[in-house]
């Protein structure tokens with residue numbers, strides 16, 4: 001059962017040098033009570049894919065084709081008024097940086113109440129109780145008193161909890177968590193991820209986790225999609241993904257994961273992901289791929305079925321054992 005489905009999403013930007021494509025046939029789905037991780041280096045298209053769901057895109061961005069299905073409606077075709085009812089109330093965003101996402105001039109309570117009044121239509125005591133309940137749900141101690149606190153009186157971890165409380169206050173069915181722990185230290189990072197997992201389990205919320213951190217993914221996600229240069233190059237259920245990683249880009253990402261136990265030099269992936277201005281023929285990863293073959297330089301690899309619900313776009317799978325998708 002899916003709660004949201006992104007189907008063959010193509011998006012590009014109008015730049016000074018003309019139209020440049022940034023997303024190519026991006027497809028993935030979210031299930032209630034499950035966490036789907038979208039993984040890749042910065043600039044691979046993770047955030048723009050997620051922002052397309054809320055249609056929070058820069059003015060220069062154009063979706064050229066595809067569908068985003070929620071509750072039998074294509075979000076891309078919804079009138080703005082209907083879309084505004086979805087944002088925050090049904091699909092909520094936990095932004096990258098809690099430090100800059102709260103307004104320093106208003107108390108945490110004022111900011112929470114505003115969300116509740118707009119999206120739930122509650123007023124007075126009812127709205128106040130709902131706000132306190134949301135802060136308690138994210139384990140802010142003395143929630144009632146903390147309603148009067150300003151953001152600068154909260155630590156980084158508490159600010160992120162307050163942001164999550166805002167997302168939860170409206171009982172959103174889908175949470176988009178865009179690098180939710182990047183600005184936090186590892187201990188707080190673990191607390192926030194545990195909190196998200198508990199919320200997902202207890203409320204059946206579907207979570208889209210945007211991250212470059214595969215360690216975080218291995219501990220928390222149920223499903224993984226790897227993005228490179230605007231393409232989803234591999235996707236699989238998390239257990240299958242970590243047991244049988246397939247795509248050379250995935251393998252390179254896994255090799256560059258730091259480990260305190262591994263007594264060896266940390267590998268890096270040579271080069272950078274291409275910018276949207278760079279046009280690369282064939283497989284977009286070929287200039288950085290150690291396994292690159294002639295075919296890779298000219299033809300975009302199709303999707304190969306490499307295991308149960310496991311797909312990978314790499315010509316290395318082009319043999320009798322794998323089926324082209």
Ligand code: SF4
Pocket residue numbers: 247248249283284285286289290291292293296301313314315316
């Ligand atoms: Fe490397 Fe070729 Fe596979 Fe691309 S298709 S990842 S270049 S082996």
